[in-house]
Amino acid sequence: MDPAPAKRRPPPLARTDVVAGLALIALGAAAFWLTADLAGSRGPLLGPGSLPRAAAGIILGLGALIAILGWLHDDVPAAPWRLRGPLFLLGAVLVFALLVRTLGLAVATPAAILIGGLASRETRPVEIVVFAVLLTAFCIALFRYALGLPIPIAPWAGL
Amino acid sequence: MSELLSHLQLGFGVALTLQNIGFCFIGCLVGTLVGVLPGVGPIATIAILLPITFGLEPVSALIMLAGIYYGAQYGGSTTAILVNIPGEATAVVTTLDGHQMAKQGRAGIALGIAAIGSFIAGTFATLLIAAIGAPLSRLALLFGAADYFSLMVLGIVFAVVLASGSILKAIAMITVGILLSTVGLDLETGEPRMTLGLDRLTDGIDFAVLAMGLFGFAEILRNLDDPEPRETVRERIGRLLPNRADFKASSLPIARGTVIGAILGILPGNGAVLGPFASYTVEKRIAADPSRFGKGAIEGVAGPEAANNAGAQTAFIPLLTLGIPPNAVMALMVGAMTIHGVVPGPQVMTRNPDLFWGMIASMWIGNLMLLVINLPLIGLWVRFLKVPYRLMFPAILAFCCIGIYSVNNQPFDVALAAFFGLVGYALIKLRFEPAPLLLGFVLGELMEEYLRRAMLLSRGDPMVFVERPLSATLLVLAALILLVALLPSLRRKRDEAFQE
Numbered sequence: 001m002d003p004a005p006a007k008r009r010p011p012p013l014a015r016t017d018v019v020a021g022l023a024l025i026a027l028g029a030a031a032f033w034l035t036a037d038l039a040g041s042r043g044p045l046l047g048p049g050s051l052p053r054a055a056a057g058i059i060l061g062l063g064a065l066i067a068i069l070g071w072l073h074d075d076v077p078a079a080p081w082r083l084r085g086p087l088f089l090l091g092a093v094l095v096f097a098l099l100v101r102t103l104g105l106a107v108a109t110p111a112a113i114l115i116g117g118l119a120s121r122e123t124r125p126v127e128i129v130v131f132a133v134l135l136t137a138f139c140i141a142l143f144r145y146a147l148g149l150p151i152p153i154a155p156w157a158g159l
Numbered sequence: 160m161s162e163l164l165s166h167l168q169l170g171f172g173v174a175l176t177l178q179n180i181g182f183c184f185i186g187c188l189v190g191t192l193v194g195v196l197p198g199v200g201p202i203a204t205i206a207i208l209l210p211i212t213f214g215l216e217p218v219s220a221l222i223m224l225a226g227i228y229y230g231a232q233y234g235g236s237t238t239a240i241l242v243n244i245p246g247e248a249t250a251v252v253t254t255l256d257g258h259q260m261a262k263q264g265r266a267g268i269a270l271g272i273a274a275i276g277s278f279i280a281g282t283f284a285t286l287l288i289a290a291i292g293a294p295l296s297r298l299a300l301l302f303g304a305a306d307y308f309s310l311m312v313l314g315i316v317f318a319v320v321l322a323s324g325s326i327l328k329a330i331a332m333i334t335v336g337i338l339l340s341t342v343g344l345d346l347e348t349g350e351p352r353m354t355l356g357l358d359r360l361t362d363g364i365d366f367a368v369l370a371m372g373l374f375g376f377a378e379i380l381r382n383l384d385d386p387e388p389r390e391t392v393r394e395r396i397g398r399l400l401p402n403r404a405d406f407k408a409s410s411l412p413i414a415r416g417t418v419i420g421a422i423l424g425i426l427p428g429n430g431a432v433l434g435p436f437a438s439y440t441v442e443k444r445i446a447a448d449p450s451r452f453g454k455g456a457i458e459g460v461a462g463p464e465a466a467n468n469a470g471a472q473t474a475f476i477p478l479l480t481l482g483i484p485p486n487a488v489m490a491l492m493v494g495a496m497t498i499h500g501v502v503p504g505p506q507v508m509t510r511n512p513d514l515f516w517g518m519i520a521s522m523w524i525g526n527l528m529l530l531v532i533n534l535p536l537i538g539l540w541v542r543f544l545k546v547p548y549r550l551m552f553p554a555i556l557a558f559c560c561i562g563i564y565s566v567n568n569q570p571f572d573v574a575l576a577a578f579f580g581l582v583g584y585a586l587i588k589l590r591f592e593p594a595p596l597l598l599g600f601v602l603g604e605l606m607e608e609y610l611r612r613a614m615l616l617s618r619g620d621p622m623v624f625v626e627r628p629l630s631a632t633l634l635v636l637a638a639l640i641l642l643v644a645l646l647p648s649l650r651r652k653r654d655e656a657f658q659e
Contacts, residue, residue: 038350048347052352052353059335063331081584082383086380089379089556093577097577112560119383120552135553147213151561
């Protein structure tokens, strides 16, 4: 990947396992905070908070261990995050979620495909538009008519 | 014996109705179709296709899902041989010699022997399940809540030891899965737990939503970030049917692979993943000329493929008899069964005998179908392999969106899956394996239930887990395995095995 001299270790906060450990610590802490109001063990019996907090404790401990070991031994630089893929792909999913009830599959599906298409640099404009139309028709035929699932197709047109 | 025959008769009576044969056929077909796509493994395939079974009867739905599973497995082998991309860990071995055979113009033979080996292994595994399914289910009825809990601990330990990559990270992923499984109303008190005040979360996180976020969306993001180099074979596929010499060379490896895979597949952890590796190692060790391996030896395809399929099928045994999923794919099956109102476990066999035996019979039919439909359709799969990713991913995107929505008809679920897609992307970047998380998620719910029931029955005495002989044995076994796996010398060996 990087042609730079391999011997150089990345700074601690840029090593995969350090970041991974810190992420686990954050998750464990968040779980403790979210379950703070749940009863733990009542006498000898387990309460609703027992298992989540036990899991959170293990996650915290493992996170600390992974972060420390990563600090000491890990040389793998944390992989870079890209914005384009997650932004457009997950944005497309959210748009689908917003539109499917009100405007139906006939609008939500092509919208998701077109927005999702922006996630890749290789997408070709004309091709993706044609593909969106064909795929939407196929999905409506499959899910609504062949499988009989009660998904609105185009509520604005009474379908 | 006569019991076995009458059970099989019942099963085939259910599976051989025109309707169920049809669903089995469609399942195998679309399973292969999606499984063939590079970068889409069996877990993703089942997650994507799960919604198309929602409208069916439980028996038909499970038969179709099983068909999808075999199809996805076989599709993965096809991709491994033709494109050199393993869909999942178990297909890694197939790429070694399978792709070399393809480069030598023997792709057809490799695909043919993989299909034939898989069919033989599948037949044996089906008979094995039918034979020991009933006794094991009866044995399972002796299990108390404490024993179940300990068995799941053992299963988790196995899964951790067999996960590729860091053991610590695998344990962390399973624990995160368990944590996520506790979201929603508490079983006993009805208090909402970690719902962030969201109404839709009181029922807990839907399993299909989690699976499609982690394996549908996150996989797309992974593929968009680093497109895998595709070495699609340019040579002709060639003859499909192996000749006499090929059969002679492969028959014993297939037999050995079947036995190895079937035994490892029964293990409560993810034993099935070991089968192909073990088979490959055995064949290489006993071969007259080990140097042929890695250069297109047919034994290196026949044995591991048989082991792969045998293990893939005997992995159903812990699920059907004990209700405990041994790996992420079986965890998906639990999710699917639950959606259809079937609670997996020993009572399935007595309460829904037609479902239990029908599914087992359909396993064999599914294997036969793979052999019959896949070989003639190989040209179609090859054409499918050439679909560019820029068109494939929008299709997967659309399917996942509609699929998730159709689970509960809730737009919130779709948005939640997008969130888990982001989580999955983070996991990939931080080098966590998402499969143990899914297993932990399904096991977590069962574990909490059994743990709290066991504690309730023992009036809060935790000694119940070591005082019951069955539970104590299982826990000691789990501790031993974990200890051995953490020993430095064995760890090196394990890493080597996964490197190979």
